[in-house]
Amino acid sequence: MDNKHAFTRSVFDEFLNQFTLSETTLVAYWRSTHRRYLARPHGTSIIPFCAEETFRMAFYSFQRVHRLETDMHCPECLGESDVVICDGCVVAFEKRRLTGRLRPPTMPDEGSEVKEAVQLLSLATLSDTSLSVSKKEAADFRTSLDDWAARAKKHLIKLSLVKDDLDLVAKNGKLGKAIQKLVEEVAALHPLEQGDQRAMHLKFLQELAARSAIFFLIHPQDFKLVAQFVQSRTEVEALRKRAPLFHLLSTAEPLRPVYTVVGLLLLHARQLWKQLVANLRQSRPLSPDELELVSEHDFKGHAWQTTGAIYPDSPVRSRPLYKRIPGDAGMKRLKNLPVIDATRNSDECNKLYSTYGKNGLTGGMMGLWCPHGVCIGAHLMSSAEGRDEVFSALFTRRKKAPNIVIYDFSCQLGPYCWIRAPEYFAETRFYVDQLHSYNHTDCAKSAQWASAVRADPDLKRINTSLAETAHATLRRIKKSISYMLEMHAILFLWVSIQLFNRRKLRKMGHRDRHFPSEIDV
Ligand SMILES: [Zn+2]
Numbered sequence: 001m002d003n004k005h006a007f008t009r010s011v012f013d014e015f016l017n018q019f020t021l022s023e024t025t026l027v028a029y030w031r032s033t034h035r036r037y038l039a040r041p042h043g044t045s046i047i048p049f050c051a052e053e054t055f056r057m058a059f060y061s062f063q064r065v066h067r068l069e070t071d072m073h074c075p076e077c078l079g080e081s082d083v084v085i086c087d088g089c090v091v092a093f094e095k096r097r098l099t100g101r102l103r104p105p106t107m108p109d110e111g112s113e114v115k116e117a118v119q120l121l122s123l124a125t126l127s128d129t130s131l132s133v134s135k136k137e138a139a140d141f142r143t144s145l146d147d148w149a150a151r152a153k154k155h156l157i158k159l160s161l162v163k164d165d166l167d168l169v170a171k172n173g174k175l176g177k178a179i180q181k182l183v184e185e186v187a188a189l190h191p192l193e194q195g196d197q198r199a200m201h202l203k204f205l206q207e208l209a210a211r212s213a214i215f216f217l218i219h220p221q222d223f224k225l226v227a228q229f230v231q232s233r234t235e236v237e238a239l240r241k242r243a244p245l246f247h248l249l250s251t252a253e254p255l256r257p258v259y260t261v262v263g264l265l266l267l268h269a270r271q272l273w274k275q276l277v278a279n280l281r282q283s284r285p286l287s288p289d290e291l292e293l294v295s296e297h298d299f300k301g302h303a304w305q306t307t308g309a310i311y312p313d314s315p316v317r318s319r320p321l322y323k324r325i326p327g328d329a330g331m332k333r334l335k336n337l338p339v340i341d342a343t344r345n346s347d348e349c350n351k352l353y354s355t356y357g358k359n360g361l362t363g364g365m366m367g368l369w370c371p372h373g374v375c376i377g378a379h380l381m382s383s384a385e386g387r388d389e390v391f392s393a394l395f396t397r398r399k400k401a402p403n404i405v406i407y408d409f410s411c412q413l414g415p416y417c418w419i420r421a422p423e424y425f426a427e428t429r430f431y432v433d434q435l436h437s438y439n440h441t442d443c444a445k446s447a448q449w450a451s452a453v454r455a456d457p458d459l460k461r462i463n464t465s466l467a468e469t470a471h472a473t474l475r476r477i478k479k480s481i482s483y484m485l486e487m488h489a490i491l492f493l494w495v496s497i498q499l500f501n502r503r504k505l506r507k508m509g510h511r512d513r514h515f516p517s518e519i520d521v
């Protein structure tokens with residue numbers, strides 16, 4: 001290594017084996033090896049094992065020359081994966097060890113544009129604008145409609161529960177009137193003789209009342225098919241397969257007001273989408289002051305070893321700045337101000353974001369995985385920043401947005417992405433993964449993976465929990481990384497991801513000549 005010490009490769013391979021199978025830290029491994037050297041039978045030549053610091057330096061130097069890297073593209077996915085599973089993980093180091101050189105995809109750079117008209121809009125299905133009432137009245141109406149449908153499911157129908165709210169919204173607009181008519185017709189259905197039809201309509205009403213974006217129900221890509229559904233008043237096969245709401249509506253005969261409600265919602269969804277796209281048009285390059293600030297933090301061309309952004313390709317776009325969105329990180333990151341994802345609308349699902357950083361530690365890592373379990377990108381975060389991590393990773397690193405994004409907080413990630421980059425995410429469907437769905441009691445079933453699979457059973461092949469499995473492996477390095485310097489934490493994470501990917505690729509039959517067969521992780 002330094003013309004004084006020589007190491008066999010097996011001493012490092014053995015450590016790689018141990019830290020990926022158990023929570024062995026570098027110090028623990030050094031100590032046990034050191035003791036083994038000391039415990040050699042009396043009389044054999046004793047060469048003491050090197051000092052801890054020497055071993056540490058040698059290990060990191062070896063990893064720098066060791067050809068461990070995978071290209072982080074899945075050969076089965078052929079190019080960019082259509083389906084991306086995202087998850088954060090508590091792999092963090094001490095904040096006091098931050099050097100200021102981490103550069104996650106959330107950071108703007110000199111190519112960033114300032115989007116001047118993009119702003120927060122309520123994307124809720126039953127919102128103040130779709131119902132033409134005040135925000136509070138819309139929220140009260142959603143609650144009482146949901147409540148009424150839940151009671152009706154238990155045969156405790158009291159139409160009066162929702163009556164006052166219904167009268168109010170019906171007075172103010174067509175959508176309220178159509179919903180009022182639908183509720184009255186559903187209430188008149190016989191609980192036993194028309195049980196299936198009744199159950200379907202109650203679920204439909206609860207989908208409308210859910211705290212979710214309208215695009216989970218009527219996706220921008222489906223506008224034409226939904227129009228066909230409304231006009232023909234018959235089931236549209238392609239729509240049933242790709243849109244959980246329309247799969248639900250295919251399980252029994254919809255009552256006539258359903259078509260009116262869907263037609264009015266389609267109108268509202270189209271207007272909203274038009275507005276989102278129009279807001280995107282007004283943009284400007286960074287001002288000289290902003291450019292100056294950005295250039296201090298610009299690490300363009302720097303490798304993952306310093307930026308902590310472990311992606312197969314260089315960025316394809318810059319992360320824009322959204323000046324009209326209160327709390328949007330943008331320049332705050334450059335000024336080292338705390339960034340908290342607090343821009344959630346009150347009409348979005350209540351499930352709070354997990355934060356992957358704990359006391360005194362950095363924000364953990366965000367990882368992207370293909371449906372075959374290959375890690376296709378990951379980055380370390382200086383602080384936990386919520387949905388921006390996924391938004392920016394996809395927007396800046398992928399030419400085309402995935403068709404499906406699976407994430408614990410997809411119900412809130414969807415609106416986040418559609419508001420900020422509607423054209424880029426126009427074809428993307430966001431789903432909450434199966435494992436975390438039970439926590440989402442407020443949002444639409446249409447945003448949950450189980451509903452997507454019910455609509456299209458072919459999707460069953462995708463294991464939405466595989467990021468969790470991967471993270472169970474990565475969590476083994478949690479303890480080691482928590483004590484490390486930034487550069488060593490990045491390297492350790494990189495090694496773990498490459499080893500993880502190699503195991504996946506080998507299982508898929510893609511052997512690699514650089515991979516030492518004795519290491520199994
Ligand atoms: Zn794949």
Ligand SMILES: [Zn+2]
Binds near residue numbers: 349350440
């Ligand atoms: Zn939710």
